[in-house]
Amino acid sequence: MCATNSPCGDGETPAAAAARLTGRAVAGERRLSAGLTEVTLDDRRVVMVKRGDGDGAARAEAAELRRLAGAGAVRLPSVYGDDPHRLVVDRVAQGPPSGTARRDEGRSAARAHAAATRRRLARLAAGAVRAALHPARRR
16 A cells, blocks of 8 residues: 555656646645545646555546546536546535535436436336236246
8 A cells, every 4th residue: 555645556646646647737735644635736726636445446436436427417526537546536625515506416416316216117117017028927
């Protein structure tokens, strides 16, 4: 396991990983925990560099964030890049949500619940059709 501000796996520090994966120069770096570093880029954006907890963990998390973002159900941090050891994403603002943020979160939750309900109804309908076509298989 590698420490956040020291080389990880291939000898790259979190700041170097952020620079490589974002294509921007690094203006500052602040360790937040053993696996998380806040990096300020030269364009004043702040990104988070997260160390993966095992082989493929960073890539798996990046893939899941991209998949969820593609569904559009909830707002997620942008993924700038990943490699076998690190994941670089937007920093999520802290503090109480604004009225707009609460409304957006409510709408996102409603979309997610509606999608889940549609999937459940489709499974129930498919089961009802199977039961009607094959009554001997009922349990």
